[in-house]
Amino acid sequence: MGKSLVVVESPAKAKTINKILGKDFVVKPCMGHVRDLPPKELGIDVEDGFKPRYVTIRGKGKILSGLRKAAQAADTTYLATDPDREGEAIAWHVAQAISHKNDNVKRILFNEITPKAVHESLEHSGVLDLHKVDAQQARRVLDRLVGYEISPLLWKVIHSGLSAGRVQSVAVRLICDRDREIKAFEPQEYWSIEALLGRESQGSFWARLLAKDGDKLDIGNQEEANRIAAELAAQDIAVKEVKERDQVRRPAPPFTTSTLQQECARRMRFSVKRTMAVAQQLYEGIEAEGETRGLITYMRTDSVRVAADAIAEVREQIDSLYGRDYVPETPNHYRTKNSAQDAHEAIRPTSVALHPDKVEHLLKPDQARVYSLIWKRFVTSQMKPQVLNITTANVEAGPYLLRASGSVVKFLGFTLLYSESKEEEDKSEAVSNGMAEREDASRTMPADIAEGEVLKLEQIAPEQHFT
Known part of the structure; x- marks a missing residue:
C-alpha cells in the first residue's frame, strides 16, 4: 500500500x-x-x-x-x-x-x-x-477586465504608469467624494462652560452647564459665553438631585479578520500586512506541549460564530482561572452581520488551555503579542459583563442647571482580563460632550454628595469648539 x-x-x-x-x-x-x-x-x-x-x-x-x-x-x-x-x-x-x-x-x-x-x-x-x-x-476575470481595459485610458488622459482596478478605482472615487465633502464643510463655532464646584467639606469637582429655565443651552460665541459665565457667578448653587443607577458593560465578541486588524493597529501600531503575516504563522503552527499544532483558527473570517466544544472548554478555563463568579449562567452568543459569508468560525485559540504564558517562550515577540490578544479577546467574550455604579448629580444655580457624574466599578467582570481598545473614540466623545480632561482638578464624583448640599463656585471655564 x-x-x-x-x-x-x-x-x-x-x-x-x-x-x-x-x-x-x-x-x-x-x-x-x-x-x-x-x-x-x-x-x-x-x-x-x-x-x-x-x-x-x-x-x-x-x-x-x-x-x-x-x-x-x-x-x-x-x-x-x-x-x-x-x-x-x-x-x-x-x-x-x-x-x-x-x-x-x-x-x-x-x-x-x-x-x-x-x-x-x-x-x-x-x-x-x-x-x-x-x-x-469571476473575481479574477473582473480584475483583469477592469485593469486591462481602463488602465490604458488613464495613461492617455492623466499620466502613464497609472493603474485602474476593480476595488482600487472605486475606493479612490469614495475618497475623492469624501475629500470634496470635507473641503466644502463650513465649521460651526460653539462653546461649552464647566464650573469647578467646592464643598464645605474637603474636595471639589467639575460640573458641566446644560440648560437654562429647562431649555438646552446652545452657546454660539465668546460674547454669549462670557455673559452666561458672569450670570452664573452671581447665583447661589446647591445640589438639586442625586441619582444612582447600575450600568452593564458587555464584552466584545471574538475577533473577525477586520476587528483583529483594527485592534492590532490601535494597540501595537501594526500594519494590516504585519498583522496578517503574524496571524498566518500562528495558524500554520508551532511545536507546543509535545505536539505540532496551529495556535489559532483560520484567520480570514467575517463571522463571530464559535464551535460548541470551544465554548464549553473556555467556560471551564474561566472557572478554573478566575472563579465561578466570572462565568455567565449561559454562554454569551453574538450575532454575525447579515452581510457576512459566515463560512468560518471567529478567530480564537485552538485550545484555551494553551495560556499565553505557557507558549511565550516558543514564539517570536510579534507572535506572542498577537496570540495573547486573540486569547484574551476570546476568553473575555465568554465572561460576565462589567457592572458600574453611575452617580449623577444635578446642580441648580438660579435658572441654570449643571450636571456632574461619576462611576464606581461594582464588579470587574471581563475587564479583569481585557478591555477593547477605544482610547481615541472615548477621547473624541469626551470633547464633543464638552468634557475635555482638565489636569488641575479631579473629575471624580464625591461618593457622599447629598441633595440640598450648598456648593461654592471656585472657577468657571468657558471653552471654544468647532463642529
Whole structure:
C-alpha cells in the first residue's frame, strides 16, 4: 500500500501537518497559486462567455512536476489548501495540473491545524466546491477586465504608469467624494462652560452647564459665553438631585479578520500586512506541549460564530482561572452581520488551555503579542459583563442647571482580563460632550454628595469648539 499525498500552500503548513500525519503521508507545498491568466495579454475570450485561458505561473513548473510525480506514486491525493475561495481555486488548479483523472483526488477542509481537526478532515474528505472555484474565477476575470481595459485610458488622459482596478478605482472615487465633502464643510463655532464646584467639606469637582429655565443651552460665541459665565457667578448653587443607577458593560465578541486588524493597529501600531503575516504563522503552527499544532483558527473570517466544544472548554478555563463568579449562567452568543459569508468560525485559540504564558517562550515577540490578544479577546467574550455604579448629580444655580457624574466599578467582570481598545473614540466623545480632561482638578464624583448640599463656585471655564 502506497503513501497518500497531501498538498498545502506553504512549507510551514506542510511541516506542521507532516508531523501530525506521520510516515504514511507525504505532505508537499504548492507555494500558493500555480496557474493564472497570462501576464502580458488579456487571456479572456470575451466572445466565448468570458472564458479564461490559464498558464503556469513562472517558477511554478518545477513545483508542479514534483507534485505530479508524487501524485502518480500516491494512492490518494488530498488537497488541503485554505478553506476559502482562493484556497478552493488553488486546489482546483493543482488538481487540473497534476491529474487527468480526479477519482483519487479528494478535498479536505479544517478550520484549525490540530491533530484532531486534521484527522477528522481525512475521515470526512469530499470533492472540490466548484461554486467557490467559479466565484474566484469571476473575481479574477473582473480584475483583469477592469485593469486591462481602463488602465490604458488613464495613461492617455492623466499620466502613464497609472493603474485602474476593480476595488482600487472605486475606493479612490469614495475618497475623492469624501475629500470634496470635507473641503466644502463650513465649521460651526460653539462653546461649552464647566464650573469647578467646592464643598464645605474637603474636595471639589467639575460640573458641566446644560440648560437654562429647562431649555438646552446652545452657546454660539465668546460674547454669549462670557455673559452666561458672569450670570452664573452671581447665583447661589446647591445640589438639586442625586441619582444612582447600575450600568452593564458587555464584552466584545471574538475577533473577525477586520476587528483583529483594527485592534492590532490601535494597540501595537501594526500594519494590516504585519498583522496578517503574524496571524498566518500562528495558524500554520508551532511545536507546543509535545505536539505540532496551529495556535489559532483560520484567520480570514467575517463571522463571530464559535464551535460548541470551544465554548464549553473556555467556560471551564474561566472557572478554573478566575472563579465561578466570572462565568455567565449561559454562554454569551453574538450575532454575525447579515452581510457576512459566515463560512468560518471567529478567530480564537485552538485550545484555551494553551495560556499565553505557557507558549511565550516558543514564539517570536510579534507572535506572542498577537496570540495573547486573540486569547484574551476570546476568553473575555465568554465572561460576565462589567457592572458600574453611575452617580449623577444635578446642580441648580438660579435658572441654570449643571450636571456632574461619576462611576464606581461594582464588579470587574471581563475587564479583569481585557478591555477593547477605544482610547481615541472615548477621547473624541469626551470633547464633543464638552468634557475635555482638565489636569488641575479631579473629575471624580464625591461618593457622599447629598441633595440640598450648598456648593461654592471656585472657577468657571468657558471653552471654544468647532463642529
